[in-house]
Amino acid sequence: MGFLEKNINQALYAHEKGRKNMEYSPKSREVGRVLSVARGVAQVQGLGSVRSEELITLGNNIPGMALDLLPEAIGVALLGDNTGLKAGDEAVPSGTVLSVPVGDALIGRIVDPLGNPLDGGPAPETFERRTVESEAPPILMRAPVDMPMASGIKVIDALIPIGRGQRELILGDRQTGKTAIALDIILNQKKGDVVCVYCAIGQRSSSVARGIDTLRNHGAMDYTFVVVVEGDAPSGLQYIAPYAATSMAEYFMAQEGKDVLIVYDDLTRHAQAYRQLSLLMRRPPGREAFPGDIFYIHSRLLERSTRLKPEHGGGTLTALPIVETEAQNISAYIPTNLISITDGQIYLSPVLFQKGILPAIDVGKSVSRVGGRAQPKAYGKVSGDLRLTYSQFQELEAFARFGTRLDQDTRKRIEHGLRVRELLKQDRLSPLTAAQQVVILWAVSLGLLNDIALERIAEVEGYLLTRMEESFESMSRLAQAEPNDEIWAELEKVVMQHIRNWREANAAA
Numbered sequence: 001m002g003f004l005e006k007n008i009n010q011a012l013y014a015h016e017k018g019r020k021n022m023e024y025s026p027k028s029r030e031v032g033r034v035l036s037v038a039r040g041v042a043q044v045q046g047l048g049s050v051r052s053e054e055l056i057t058l059g060n061n062i063p064g065m066a067l068d069l070l071p072e073a074i075g076v077a078l079l080g081d082n083t084g085l086k087a088g089d090e091a092v093p094s095g096t097v098l099s100v101p102v103g104d105a106l107i108g109r110i111v112d113p114l115g116n117p118l119d120g121g122p123a124p125e126t127f128e129r130r131t132v133e134s135e136a137p138p139i140l141m142r143a144p145v146d147m148p149m150a151s152g153i154k155v156i157d158a159l160i161p162i163g164r165g166q167r168e169l170i171l172g173d174r175q176t177g178k179t180a181i182a183l184d185i186i187l188n189q190k191k192g193d194v195v196c197v198y199c200a201i202g203q204r205s206s207s208v209a210r211g212i213d214t215l216r217n218h219g220a221m222d223y224t225f226v227v228v229v230e231g232d233a234p235s236g237l238q239y240i241a242p243y244a245a246t247s248m249a250e251y252f253m254a255q256e257g258k259d260v261l262i263v264y265d266d267l268t269r270h271a272q273a274y275r276q277l278s279l280l281m282r283r284p285p286g287r288e289a290f291p292g293d294i295f296y297i298h299s300r301l302l303e304r305s306t307r308l309k310p311e312h313g314g315g316t317l318t319a320l321p322i323v324e325t326e327a328q329n330i331s332a333y334i335p336t337n338l339i340s341i342t343d344g345q346i347y348l349s350p351v352l353f354q355k356g357i358l359p360a361i362d363v364g365k366s367v368s369r370v371g372g373r374a375q376p377k378a379y380g381k382v383s384g385d386l387r388l389t390y391s392q393f394q395e396l397e398a399f400a401r402f403g404t405r406l407d408q409d410t411r412k413r414i415e416h417g418l419r420v421r422e423l424l425k426q427d428r429l430s431p432l433t434a435a436q437q438v439v440i441l442w443a444v445s446l447g448l449l450n451d452i453a454l455e456r457i458a459e460v461e462g463y464l465l466t467r468m469e470e471s472f473e474s475m476s477r478l479a480q481a482e483p484n485d486e487i488w489a490e491l492e493k494v495v496m497q498h499i500r501n502w503r504e505a506n507a508a509a
């Protein structure tokens with residue numbers, strides 16, 4: 001036998017042996033056909049065993065999610081560009097539900113709801129995936145909210161405090177500063193240990209770019225990542241965006257004692273995307289043409305934010321959903337739904353905005369239902385009366401506008417209220433620590449600023465803060481444990497002295 005012949009025989013023998021070892025088992029694969037395609041939705045026939053929210057690949061690798069399971073056809077929300085997809089194309093179910101990549105590598109990145117990078121960088125190096133939809137933690141795993149999520153904004157921290165694990169709605173007409181507040185709260189976490197997620201849904205690209213610039217320029221991308229889906233993206237992608245961002249956030253919350261803050265900007269656009277999907281799938285429209293389950297889609301999203309008990313890791317997920325109102329109508333369908341789901345709301349008034357009272361927070365219509373317990377003790381002394389005084393002042397001010405003759409006491413209260421309002425004004429990107437806020441608010445609540453001209457209040461505030469930082473060593477103690485009477489007495493003495501000094505210096509000038 002020649003050398004070549006021997007080799008061929010050996011190869012044939014090996015092939016025959018391998019073939020015998022191989023087991024062939026027939027497997028069936030279900031393949032459906034696209035019936036019709038319309039603006040981000042496809043109807044698919046022939047997929048009898050698909051489950052709700054199963055990932056389906058259509059035509060030329062376009063991902064979709066099964067939303068409507070009807071006997072005659074399946075309604076699929078498309079998660080990619082549907083150009084080229086046509087009736088008759090194949091639809092292949094994946095057997096799994098939609099999931100997104102999660103991991104530490106997300107921090108600092110800008111991604112779409114499927115985790116694809118949008119910042120020009122490589123795909124984030126993640127080693128884990130989490131399903132987009134997941135069960136909210138059960139009640140027995142949840143602990144009460146009692147740690148503050150400092151916003152750095154005086155009017156919020158003093159009068160509408162937010163706690164870690166809370167859901168606080170930010171609502172108001174367009175261009176009233178909703179996004180500005182959310183971004184300021186993210187920026188205020190700079191020195192802390194909170195991971196922040198900004199989820200922009202259906203916003204204009206220019207405003208998203210501005211928001212990202214703000215985060216970048218102030219060093220917030222070191223602890224933040226952004227999930228973006230633009231207004232012209234398929235409705236399905238807009239619909240899954242907040243759930244996907246929450247899954248990415250939950251990865252961090254699951255770590256021992258980690259605090260996470262998520263902003264959904266905004267859920268009005270999210271509801272509109274879902275309405276579009278539902279109408280295209282011919283679901284019966286209800287109030288304002290929204291489908292019947294519109295409340296459920298937002299409640300199951302926001303229920304995922306919580307504070308976990310220490311035995312379950314002790315992590316927290318604080319949610320700041322944003323919703324836009326039209327013509328100050330907070331009793332419209334989506335705003336009322338969200339007000340009833342969340343633990344409070346921050347209402348921004350266009351009237352205050354036009355008057356230049358910024359942030360334009362209407363204290364009377366804003367509330368924090370659980371944050372009070374999380375508020376640092378030092379605020380107790382100052383913010384208790386402040387809300388009442390301020391609300392009374394607003395009523396008196398409305399009366400005074402009719403030209404009513406006012407008695408001495410009423411006039412005094414109005415003057416005091418005007419100074420409180422002046423002091424609650426705050427520029428963007430200028431957060432204050434809890435101790436700084438307490439000093440300022442305490443000075444105004446004692447009436448120490450009542451004889452200072454309104455237009456000079458901001459100047460006195462700046463002066464007082466600079467001097468206090470230099471001279472008052474209890475400043476840092478103020479924000480921590482409950483300050484004792486001795487500290488308050490010392491504070492009063494020092495504050496009064498500084499205000500006297502300011503007056504003397506200005507009288508001399």
Ligand SMILES: Nc1ncnc2c1ncn2[C@@H]1O[C@H](COP(=O)(O)OP(=O)(O)OP(=O)(O)O)[C@@H](O)[C@H]1O
Pocket residue numbers: 172173174175176177178179180181207324358359360426427428
């Ligand atoms: N405290 C503030 N001080 C000064 N300017 C502010 C303040 N808050 C908001 N603004 C300005 O008001 C404008 C509107 O703010 P922003 O975009 O946050 O409003 P919005 O309600 O989120 O708007 P949209 O309806 O477009 O989402 C911006 O130009 C912002 O810089």
